[in-house]
Amino acid sequence: xxxxxxxxxxxxxxxxxxxxxxxxxxxxxxxxxxxxxxxxxxxxxxxxxxxxxxxxxxxxxxxxxxxxxxxxxxxxxxxxxxxxxxxxxxxxxxxxxxxxxxxxxxxxxxxxxxxxxxxxxxxxxxxxxxxxxxxxxxxxxxxxxxxxxxxxxxxxxxxxxxxxxxxxxxxxxxxxxxxxxxxxxxxxxxxxxxxxxxxxxxxxxxxxxxxxxxxxxxxxxxxxxxxxxxxxxxxxxxxxxx
Amino acid sequence: xxxxxxxxxxxxxxxxxxxxxxxxxxxxxxxxxxxxxxxxxxxxxxxxxxxxxxxxxxxxxxxxxxxxxxxxxxxxxxxxxxxxxxxxxxxxxxxxxxxxxxxxxxxxxxxxxxxxxxxxxxxxxxxxxxxxxxxxxxxxxxxxxxxxxxxxxxxxxxxxxxxxxxxxxxxxxxxxxxxxxxxxxxxxxxxxxxxxxxxxxxxxxxxxxxxxxxxxxx
Numbered sequence: 001x002x003x004x005x006x007x008x009x010x011x012x013x014x015x016x017x018x019x020x021x022x023x024x025x026x027x028x029x030x031x032x033x034x035x036x037x038x039x040x041x042x043x044x045x046x047x048x049x050x051x052x053x054x055x056x057x058x059x060x061x062x063x064x065x066x067x068x069x070x071x072x073x074x075x076x077x078x079x080x081x082x083x084x085x086x087x088x089x090x091x092x093x094x095x096x097x098x099x100x101x102x103x104x105x106x107x108x109x110x111x112x113x114x115x116x117x118x119x120x121x122x123x124x125x126x127x128x129x130x131x132x133x134x135x136x137x138x139x140x141x142x143x144x145x146x147x148x149x150x151x152x153x154x155x156x157x158x159x160x161x162x163x164x165x166x167x168x169x170x171x172x173x174x175x176x177x178x179x180x181x182x183x184x185x186x187x188x189x190x191x192x193x194x195x196x197x198x199x200x201x202x203x204x205x206x207x208x209x210x211x212x213x214x215x216x217x218x219x220x221x222x223x224x225x226x227x228x229x230x231x232x233x234x235x236x237x238x239x240x241x242x
Numbered sequence: 243x244x245x246x247x248x249x250x251x252x253x254x255x256x257x258x259x260x261x262x263x264x265x266x267x268x269x270x271x272x273x274x275x276x277x278x279x280x281x282x283x284x285x286x287x288x289x290x291x292x293x294x295x296x297x298x299x300x301x302x303x304x305x306x307x308x309x310x311x312x313x314x315x316x317x318x319x320x321x322x323x324x325x326x327x328x329x330x331x332x333x334x335x336x337x338x339x340x341x342x343x344x345x346x347x348x349x350x351x352x353x354x355x356x357x358x359x360x361x362x363x364x365x366x367x368x369x370x371x372x373x374x375x376x377x378x379x380x381x382x383x384x385x386x387x388x389x390x391x392x393x394x395x396x397x398x399x400x401x402x403x404x405x406x407x408x409x410x411x412x413x414x415x416x417x418x419x420x421x422x423x424x425x426x427x428x429x430x431x432x433x434x435x436x437x438x439x440x441x442x443x444x445x446x447x448x449x450x451x452x453x454x455x456x457x458x459x460x
Contacts, residue, residue: 052360071368085357091376093379102365155365155366
């Protein structure tokens with residue numbers, strides 16, 4: 001039984017079909033990189049998994065929670081799977097600690113002390129325990145993204161979706177975020193990441209998904225895909241990024 | 243013939259001015275509450291709520307306050323519902339200001355980046371939790387200057403209620419003029435009173451605008 005099951009998912013914006021029947025299953029603990037050109041549908045796929053986008057056909061489930069349209073179904077799904085964005089999206093009016101504490105408190109009804117302890121633990125995990133009382137605009141991009149990771153972790157999800165989480169960062173800040181992601185992978189977190197960091201994908205991921213024109217074009221272990229790409233599209237894509 | 247001293251005029255205007263202040267305050271508070279309800283309807287996921295709120299806003303912004311006042315004061319009387327002038331004034335001003343406040347605040351809510359909605363969504367918050375904890379606290383900061391600015395409009399708007407016989411500042415001005423035959427003096431003082439009420443508010447609004455623009459914690 002896979003943790004994440006994506007079955008024949010189709011999605012269109014008007015006449016423009018962006019996902020043309022996606023099938024993908026992800027086991028618990030797997031780390032998966034989704035690569036592909038812009039417009040290939042990789043971000044859309046990721047955003048469908050936790051219901052930020054609706055799908056037209058097919059089904060998606062995470063740990064038994066199916067993607068639906070009601071607020072309750074979405075909530076059940078989102079309790080299983082967290083997400084981190086390219087633009088961090090921290091809550092600017094709340095301190096770092098409160099950013100991490102708020103959702104466990106109001107969504108799960110965790111007590112303030114418990115939420116605080118959990119926040120401290122997760123901020124420590126991303127190396128930012130001392131920033132508990134800072135505000136987001138006092139942090140660097142890399143630090144903000146690590147807070148976003150701690151915030152997602154504090155909901156204790158079974159899987160994390162990472163949507164180009166290093167793309168908005170200055171080059172020297174990319175590694176501190178990737179180091180955190182790597183440690184999550186080592187701890188057995190299930191990760192699904194859209195990324196342009198090919199070297200990272202190669203080193204850390206169990207499988208790589210190459211998307212092209214709304215389909216899973218090629219899929220396999222990174223060594224295989226990167227050293228022996230079968231399709232000309234992937235060959236061209238890898239040629240471009242190297 | 244009775245003669246009136248300046249102090250007589252000022253004293254009577256001051257007494258009537260209490261009603262202007264009271265009407266402004268109650269309008270502002272009640273209009274704020276109704277405006278908040280309209281705002282939630284305007285942002286609702288249900289289409290009929292959104293359309294209803296939109297219609298409300300268009301009707302109350304698209305017709306003169308004077309008409310609304312007449313309709314409530316005289317219109318309800320046609321159905322045998324006698325509404326005292328002060329109540330008609332309070333109802334009309336409340337409904338009118340609610341339409342403006344709802345739209346001002348909607349603009350502020352719209353100004354909050356989409357990412358804030360998405361980030362709170364993926365943390366499994368429901369719509370009201372998002373509004374209560376994430377969106378409104380941020381929208382409030384940018385809403386304060388235009389809201390205070392609208393308060394000035396409300397104070398001046400209360401003058402319209404003199405037409406249905408509610409004795410606030412403007413009506414008192416008319417009454418005193420009729421007794422003293424000193425329209426220039428009387429209305430100059432009335433004008434000064436309005437200015438004394440509005441000017442500090444406008445200044446405060448400008449101050450807030452500067453403050454929130456300078457210390458930009460988004």
